[in-house]
Amino acid sequence: MKQALIFDMDGTLFQTNLILEPALIATFDVLRKNNLWDEDTPIDTYREIIGVPLPVVWKTLCPSHTLLIREKSNEIFQEKLIELIKAKKGSLYPNAEFVLERLSIDNSLYIASNGQEAYLQAIVDTYDLNRFIKKVYSIQSISSGQKSDLVKKVMNENYITGGAVIGDRLSDIMAAKDNKLTAIGVNFDFAQAEELKQADKVIDHLIELL
Template sequence: MVKALIFDMDGTLFQTNLILEQALEGAFDVLRKNNLWDGDTPIETYREIMGVPLPVVWETLCPSHSLEVREKSNAIFHKKLIELIKNRRGSLYPDVEFVLEKLGADHELYIASNGQIEYLKSIIDTYSLDRFIKKVYSIQSIPSGQKSDLVKMIVSENQITTGAVIGDRLSDIMAAKENGLTAICVNFDFAQEEELKQADKVLDYFIELL
C-alpha cells in the first residue's frame, strides 16, 4: 500500500503573495512602456483567479491582447518571480519544513502545481525541499492543462493507493475527488470561502495537517 500526500505549491507551501505583486508589476511595466496597457496592474484580478492554468491567467488579465503578447508577458513575469525567489524575497508558510519532515517518515510526498517547471525548481532549490519531496510535477507535463489529470498521472506512475491532495483552490479539491483521494484545503492567502466548503477538511494552520 502506497500512502501519498500530493501538495499544491502556490498559496499552500509557498507564500507567493510576498512576491506576486512585484513580479506582476514588472510584466505590466513592460506592457505600459510598449503602449499595450493603460492603467493599474490588475493584481486583485490575479489574486481571485490564482490556481487556474497559466493560459487562463493571461487570457483573463489581458483579454484583448494577442497570444504573442501574453506569452511574452508571462515570460517576463516568471523571470522576475524566479529572481525574487532566489533572492529569498518569498517564504514558505510557517511550519512547512517541520510538517513535511514529519509526514515524510511514513508517506510519499509529491508536488502537483500549475506552476512552470523552472519556477517550481527555483523554490525547491532555494528551500532544499527535495529533502522531503519525492518528485515535483508541473502542469506543463499534461496536454490538457488540468490539475485533475496531473494528479491522475501521479497516482498512476507511483501506484498510489491512498492519500490526499493538499491545496487551496477548487482545482485541488476536484483533483483529489476525481482521483479517489481526500481533499484537504488550507485557508491561506488565495483561498475562497465558497470553494473551501467543498473540501473534506479545511486547515487554518499548516501544522494542523499532522
C-alpha cells in the same frame, strides 16, 4: 497499498503573495513601456484567479492581447518571479519545513502544481525541498492543463492507490475527488470560502496536518 500526500505549491506551501505584487508590477511596467498597457497593474484580479492554468491567467488579465503577447507577458512574469524567489523575497508558510519533514517519515510526498517547471524548481532549490519531496509535477507535463489529470499522472507513475491532495483552490479539491483521494483545503491567502466547503477537511495552519 501505497499512501501519498500530494501538495499544491502556490498558496499552500509557498507564500506567493509576497512576490506576486512586485513581479506583476515589473511585468506590466514592461508592457507599459511597449505601449501594450495603460491601466493599473491588475493585482486584485490575479489574486482572484491564482491557481488556475497560466494561459487562463493571461487571457483573464489581458483579454485584448494576442496569444503571442500573452505568452511573452508570461515569460517576463516567470523571469521576475524566479528572480524574487532566488533573492529570497518570498517564503514558505509557517512550519512548512517542519511539517514536511515529519510527514515524509511515514508518507510519500509529491507536489502537483499549476506553476511552470522553472518556477517550481526555483522554489524547490531555494528551500531545499528535495529533502522531503519525492518529485515535483508541473502542469506543463500534461496536455489537458487540468489539475485532476496532473494528480492522476502522479498516482499512475508512482503506483499510488490512496492518500490526500492538499491545496487552497477548487482545482485541488476536485483533483482529489476525481481521483478518489481525500481533499484537504488550506484556508490561506488565496482560498475562497465557497470552494473550501467542498473539501473533506479544512485546515488553518499546516501544523494541523500532523
